[in-house]
Amino acid sequence: xxxxxxxxxxxxxxxxxxxxxxxxxxxxxxxxxxxxxxxxxxxxxxxxxxxxxxxxxxxxxxxxxxxxxxxxxxxxxxxxxxxxxxxxxxxxxxxxxxxxxxxxxxxxxxxxxxxxxxxxxxxxxxxxxxxxxxxxxxxxxxxxxxxxxxxxxxxxxxxxxxxxxxxxxxxxxxxxxxxxxxxxxxxxxxxxxxxxxxxxxxxxxxxxxxxxxxxxxxxxxxxxxxxxxxxxxxxxxxxxxxxxxxxxxxxxxxxxxxxxxxxxxxxxxxxxxxxxxxxxxxxxxxxxxxxxxxxxxxxxxxxxxxxxxxxxxxxxxxxxxxxxxxxxxxxxxxxxxxxxxxxxxxxxxxxxxxxxxxxxxxxxxxxxxxxxxxxxxxxxxxxxxxxxxxxxxxxxxxxxxxxxxxxxxxxxxxxxxxxxxxxxxxxxxxxxxxxxxxxxxxxxxxxx
Amino acid sequence: xxxxxxxxxxxxxxxxxxxxxxxxxxxxxxxxxxxxxxxxxxxxxxxxxxxxxxxxxxxxxxxxxxxxxxxxxxxxxxxxxxxxxxxxxxxxxxxxxxxxxxxxxxxxxxxxxxxxxxxxxxxxxxxxxxxxxxxxxxxxxxxxxxxxxxxxxxxxxxxxxxxxxxxxxxxxxxxxxxxxxxxxxxxxxxxxxxxxxxxxxxxxxxxxxxxxxxxxxxxxxxxxxxxxxxxxxxxxxxxxxxxxxxxxxxxxxxxxxxxxxxxxxxxxxxxxxxxxxxxxxxxxxxxxxx
Numbered sequence: 001x002x003x004x005x006x007x008x009x010x011x012x013x014x015x016x017x018x019x020x021x022x023x024x025x026x027x028x029x030x031x032x033x034x035x036x037x038x039x040x041x042x043x044x045x046x047x048x049x050x051x052x053x054x055x056x057x058x059x060x061x062x063x064x065x066x067x068x069x070x071x072x073x074x075x076x077x078x079x080x081x082x083x084x085x086x087x088x089x090x091x092x093x094x095x096x097x098x099x100x101x102x103x104x105x106x107x108x109x110x111x112x113x114x115x116x117x118x119x120x121x122x123x124x125x126x127x128x129x130x131x132x133x134x135x136x137x138x139x140x141x142x143x144x145x146x147x148x149x150x151x152x153x154x155x156x157x158x159x160x161x162x163x164x165x166x167x168x169x170x171x172x173x174x175x176x177x178x179x180x181x182x183x184x185x186x187x188x189x190x191x192x193x194x195x196x197x198x199x200x201x202x203x204x205x206x207x208x209x210x211x212x213x214x215x216x217x218x219x220x221x222x223x224x225x226x227x228x229x230x231x232x233x234x235x236x237x238x239x240x241x242x243x244x245x246x247x248x249x250x251x252x253x254x255x256x257x258x259x260x261x262x263x264x265x266x267x268x269x270x271x272x273x274x275x276x277x278x279x280x281x282x283x284x285x286x287x288x289x290x291x292x293x294x295x296x297x298x299x300x301x302x303x304x305x306x307x308x309x310x311x312x313x314x315x316x317x318x319x320x321x322x323x324x325x326x327x328x329x330x331x332x333x334x335x336x337x338x339x340x341x342x343x344x345x346x347x348x349x350x351x352x353x354x355x356x357x358x359x360x361x362x363x364x365x366x367x368x369x370x371x372x373x374x375x376x377x378x379x380x381x382x383x384x385x386x387x388x389x390x391x392x393x394x395x396x397x398x399x400x401x402x403x404x405x406x407x408x409x410x411x412x413x414x415x416x417x418x419x420x421x422x423x424x425x426x427x428x429x430x431x432x433x434x435x436x437x438x439x440x441x442x443x444x445x446x447x448x
Numbered sequence: 449x450x451x452x453x454x455x456x457x458x459x460x461x462x463x464x465x466x467x468x469x470x471x472x473x474x475x476x477x478x479x480x481x482x483x484x485x486x487x488x489x490x491x492x493x494x495x496x497x498x499x500x501x502x503x504x505x506x507x508x509x510x511x512x513x514x515x516x517x518x519x520x521x522x523x524x525x526x527x528x529x530x531x532x533x534x535x536x537x538x539x540x541x542x543x544x545x546x547x548x549x550x551x552x553x554x555x556x557x558x559x560x561x562x563x564x565x566x567x568x569x570x571x572x573x574x575x576x577x578x579x580x581x582x583x584x585x586x587x588x589x590x591x592x593x594x595x596x597x598x599x600x601x602x603x604x605x606x607x608x609x610x611x612x613x614x615x616x617x618x619x620x621x622x623x624x625x626x627x628x629x630x631x632x633x634x635x636x637x638x639x640x641x642x643x644x645x646x647x648x649x650x651x652x653x654x655x656x657x658x659x660x661x662x663x664x665x666x667x668x669x670x671x672x673x674x675x676x677x678x679x680x681x682x683x684x685x686x687x688x689x690x691x692x693x694x695x696x697x698x699x700x701x702x703x704x705x706x707x708x709x710x711x712x713x714x715x716x717x718x719x720x721x722x723x724x725x726x727x728x729x730x731x732x733x734x735x736x737x738x
Contacts, residue, residue: 090699096489115702119489193588205682258573258591261683276574408486415701421684428594428683 046332047077051095051105053088054320054352062351066344070336078336086207089115096121096325103333105323108154109207110140110400111411113147113323118408123324125149128338135389136396138319138359140406148321149341150359151349154283155388155396156212156316157303161186161278165302172302176216176248176309186278187255197277198255200268202420203427208264209420210399211318212281215306217245218397219314224410224444225403231448234441242440243433244309246426253427261428273297281306284354284385287378303384305394314395315388319359354378357385409448418443474715481708499709508685508693509710513717516689519600519675520668523607527664528657530608531615536649538616539623549620556613564677567606596686599679603687607674611667615660622656623649658729662722669718690714 052063060082067078081102083091088105089112095101101121107113116122124145138150158179160172164186173179183198202209220241226232233242253260257276259267269289272280275297280286290298305313322341324333340348346369349356353374363369364386375382388394400414413419422440425431431439481499483492503509538549555563570577571592579589592598630648639647650657672691675681681688681696688696690710698707 093489115486116489118486121489190583191588205680258589259593261591261593262568262679271574274575412701417700424682424684 045075046329047079048103048329048333048336049095049100050078050080051088051092051102052080052082053085053106053108055082055084056352058351059348062344062347066340066347069343070339074339076332076336085109088112092116092325101325101327103325103327103329104337105325106320107148107323108318108320109411109414110319110406111408111415113321114142114406114408114411116323116325117142117147121326122147123326123330123334125322125324125334125337128334128341133361135359135361136392137401140401142406148319148323149337150319150321151345152320152352152356153359153385153389154211154318154320154355155357155385156215156281156283156306157385157388158215158306159272159280159282159286160302160304161297161300162302163300164278172304173307175307175311176219176244179216179307180248180251183252183255183279194255194257196275197257197271197279199252199279200256200260200263200271200277201249201252201281202263202268203253203260203423204262204264205417205420205424206264207414208268209423210414210417211316212268213316213423214245214399214419215281215314215316216248216308217242218316218395219306219308219312220245221308221312221395223402224399224413227404229403229407229409229448231441231444233444234438239434239437241308242437246422246433246436248309249423250427250433261424284357284381285352287354287381288352288374291374303381305388312395313393314397316398317396318398318400320356321359350375354382357382412447413444416443416447418447477708478712480704481712483705485704486702495705499705500713503706503709503713508688509690509713511685512688512690512693512710513714515600515685515687516669516691519603519607519671519687519689520665522600522604523611523668524661524664526604526608527612527615528661531612531660532619532653532657534612535616535619535623536645538620552616553613555610556617558610560610560673561677563606563610564674567602567609567678571602593679594683596683599683599687603675603678606678607668607671610674611664615664618656618660619653622653626652655731658731662725665725666718666722670714690717 050063050067052060054060054063060080063080063082067080071077081091085108088107089109092102092105092112096119113122124147126141126146128149129139129146134150135153138153139146141147160182165171165182168185170182170185171178173182179199185198186196187194187198188196201213203213222233222238222241222245224231224233224238232238257271263271268280268282269286271277272282272286273289273294287298287301290301305315307313322337324330324337327333345360346363346366349358349363349369350372353372358364358369369375389396398414399419400411402410402413418440421443422436425436425439426433480492482494482496484495484499485492534552538545538552542548558566568576573579573589573591573593576589582589590598592602626648630652631644634644634648669689670691671689672695675687675689675692676695679687681692691714694707694710694714696707697703697710701707
């Protein structure tokens with residue numbers, strides 16, 4: 001029985017359309033392909049669990065696309081469980097205790113990573129990390145190993161309104177006093193109420209305040225610990241710097257819109273995006289929010305590092321990265337992560353194009369990353385952000401990375417909200433700056 | 449005989465089930481309070497009563513206890529007074545009574561998180577509905593979250609809005625069990641509205657009120673979600689209560705032993721207060737109107 005074959009010739013194949021030669025050729029090809037892809041044999045049937053706390057739709061879509069591709073290529077299923085940052089550590093711990101640990105996790109807090117290292121549940125990623133050049137402080141190690149693969153800096157930058165600066169004849173502040181003057185000049189009052197705030201610096205007892213509120217304090221050169229982990233916040237120059245910062249904060253507080261005590265991550269962005277504040281503090285995520293909610297303002301913003309009284313500049317920050325858990329499938333998880341950072345790292349970064357401010361320095365030369373339309377549009381901002389990490393004169397420090405090395409002790413200070421409570425004592429409790437600093441130092445000592 | 453065995457088996461089964469579901473976590477939490485643990489996956493270290501000693505010496509523990517007591521008492525007082533008042537009105541016949549009764553219990557159906565978001569939306573000092581309304585009269589709005597008194601007041605008001613319907617429903621049910629003849633007889637004897645209320649309604653509602661106050665007391669003292677959603681214990685720990693303190697220690701500071709000690713002490717305090725309350729207002733006596 002004849003059969004149509006593309007190309008126009010009629011084949012004389014049997015019922016299944018196969019000749020003996022055809023069958024042998026196909027079999028040889030299948031055997032050859034199998035031998036050439038041992039990874040498929042080794043890994044097929046493996047299911048990895050990935051706890052992701054980058055929950056924007058674009059980030060989830062990028063991850064899902066990568067996982068689908070990995071499944072198609074290597075037969076390994078990666079189940080992604082997306083969950084907000086708050087509570088993700090508890091979720092990961094519950095999974096470990098429940099006997100079904102995740103294999104991979106994104107982590108945003110150094111404390112989380114260190115807790116897992118202490119518990120002995122993470123696999124070091126040192127070899128993977130060492131392949132690349134990283135920005136200042138990004139590839140931090142602990143006990144001689146790298147425990148996570150970073151993907152971004154979350155530098156806390158001061159955002160300002162270029163249009164308002166031009167209208168009021170203001171210049172980008174070089175010192176804390178100038179910043180204060182600018183904030184005063186841009187504050188709009190209705191009686192005793194602040195209608196438009198000069199600035200927004202959070203005050204709540206939460207991670208947003210720990211993350212965002214202390215750039216000016218670090219610009220004053222304040223250290224919480226000395227090189228031997230003694231608490232030195234209330235000693236000599238640190239105490240003086242901390243007092244100057246608190247006095248300035250109390251003045252700035254008068255220019256802030258009401259509700260600072262309940263302001264968290266979302267409000268830091270929305271107060272600026274809706275014109276309720278002339279300045280705010282945030283990472284690159286705010287640019288994405290402006291493009292999405294107030295595109296006109298996305299052409300009118302500028303950024304600068306937090307100034308100190310002497311003109312020194314500082315930025316607080318946090319990192320995001322991937323961790324791999326010590327499970328029966330660690331090897332498969334490491335393979336997936338290596339493939340992901342080789343093949344999909346740029347897609348992942350571009351899923352939050354401004355927030356995922358690259359920690360890996362080769363990315364700044366990556367053509368695909370550079371050609372993203374939004375990176376192109378905000379190229380000046382991105383390069384300013386890069387200059388912050390390139391310039392060693394600018395202090396990059398955070399509450400949870402204070403001290404001579406990465407350690408759990410400053411993380412405890414972060415988690416216990418010691419520093420936000422110092423601010424609250426100053427502006428809500430009306431305590432003197434000296435007493436606030438002493439109380440904070442005492443509290444840190446009690447936690448050590 | 450066979451039926452007796454079945455009853456015993458069902459009874460033992462229920463006790464075992466409750467033991468696993470309720471007793472298990474309770475025992476585990478109490479056990480944790482004798483250990484030092486830095487995270488849920490780290491190793492536990494026996495510290496005996498050290499967590500309790502530390503907790504009792506911590507001024508924040510006593511401040512949280514006082515805050516919780518203050519919030520619970522204020523909320524229960526307002527819920528009961530308003531609940532009884534509204535129930536008395538709803539117990540009278542009027543046009544649209546069924547609709548008003550249904551509407552009056554609506555807030556009770558709201559999930560706490562939704563109620564808190566609505567409250568925040570109304571009270572937000574920058575974008576809130578209340579701010580807009582007051583602004584149209586040229587009046588400014590204070591930042592309720594910046595002062596302890598206003599923050600506690602807001603928690604009490606939201607809890608009154610949410611849980612007064614529970615009191616209304618219970619009291620309304622109680623009111624319908626009081627024989628109308630008692631009121632008729634009192635009227636014949638010349639008793640006015642106040643005397644009828646005080647000598648017939650209140651004794652008639654006593655059993656309901658004893659249970660309602662007991663339940664509301666337990667629920668308000670253990671209230672976590674509403675406080676956490678509205679203030680997270682701030683400002684300056686002025687709305688920190690024992691449940692939020694236990695959560696803060698366990699899940700933010702990862703001081704599991706300390707958090708468990710706070711939770712255990714909170715449990716013991718509440719159990720002690722409830723025992724005294726039931727001694728003073730026995731439910732059986734109340735039921736019999738003694």
